[in-house]
Amino acid sequence: MSPALLLHQWLSPAFPVGAFSYSHGLEVAIADGRICDTASTADWVEAALDHGAGRSDAILLAAAYHAGPTGHDALGDLARALSPSAERLAETDRMGAAFARTLRALHDLDLPDAPYPVVLGQAARACDLPLLLTLNLFLQAFAANLVSASLRLVPLGQTEAQGVILHLTDRIAEIAVDAEPGDTDQIGTATIALDVASMAHETLPTRLFQS
Template identity: 45%
Template sequence: MIAVPSPPKASPGASLLAFQQWLSPAFPTGGFAYSQGMEGPMAARELRDAAGVGDYLADILRFGSGRVDATLLCHAALGDSDADALADLALALAPTAERLREIREIGAAITALTNALNGTAHPPRPHAVALGVAARGLDLPGAQLAAMFLQAQATTLVSAATRFIPLGQTEAQLALARLAPLILDLADEAARTPLEAIGSATFRADLASAAHETLDVRIFRT
């Protein structure tokens, strides 16, 4: 019997482009419609300039959803990890009803799109876990996946602030650029963090997300 060779893995460059495409604002997941509760502090004028937005986002990345999701992504990208258990953990760690809906809806969109692109049939899972599972065939280091993911998350929230406050384009990009060293550090850490060490402590952001559920006028879904 003649052995049929397995299909070659994508080159590192092609893998990077694929993952970047999945994180792009042009990828139709609806991620631009979510603010992770940041709309509340912006509406209350607690966040009114680039410095305030930068500090707020640094805390979310360092102590909140950024750290949690990047760690889940890194674990989900490992071929021998239990994706369903990671999905359950991601749902359990969602601090509010709106954050739960956000990670479910974006995750379902990402799963459907990457299944169509890659010829896979993964079930829908929360955002970070869905991305990690889809990235298993890319053979990219966890820290690299996490850095790109965190950059995309920060970009989405800076974009929300640019539209709502509003921030000038230059101010917004400077705020984003200043987060780069933190993003790289957190990405490296996420790739080494065991699941038992996962957790968050962003009470202001979590309370803002909970309050957003009853906000009278809302531009963002969360």
């Protein structure tokens, strides 16, 4: 089976992990007027990729890949500890459980329920998928999901939305290379505005997303 085709299936919006229902706090930033156009969407998504959960989750994915079937407990605990809000914790746990459940049914893999990047790394290792390709497509899917959320709430056209993702392509590739060793000592975030937005989401009067 083609690794690229399999990863595209796993990371497709149609794969039943519910990624489309999470905005990662972006919905609050839109409600507050901090995200209002193409430029502000690109800035927010790039920050999430480069200084937030994008990079951290990529490192966790790589660490789980290198650890194999024995290292998921400690990495799962670390992934949960890195979640800055109750909704973000639910996001990674629910997506991970849904992903593991689906792969157990499709591929008969012995995957435990774990935070999403951890179980994805384990699954990629179990199916002998190239790590760097997995990281690139995971990060692209992460960015695309945030852009899709912005597309639904901001006056942002589909062409402009695709332009944002294209603009981030080179940075995604660089982050994937940086994350490939899976060194969890390199995990660190500097996205206070994003984290505060995710904390504030649960009290947002009108919500389309779960986070």
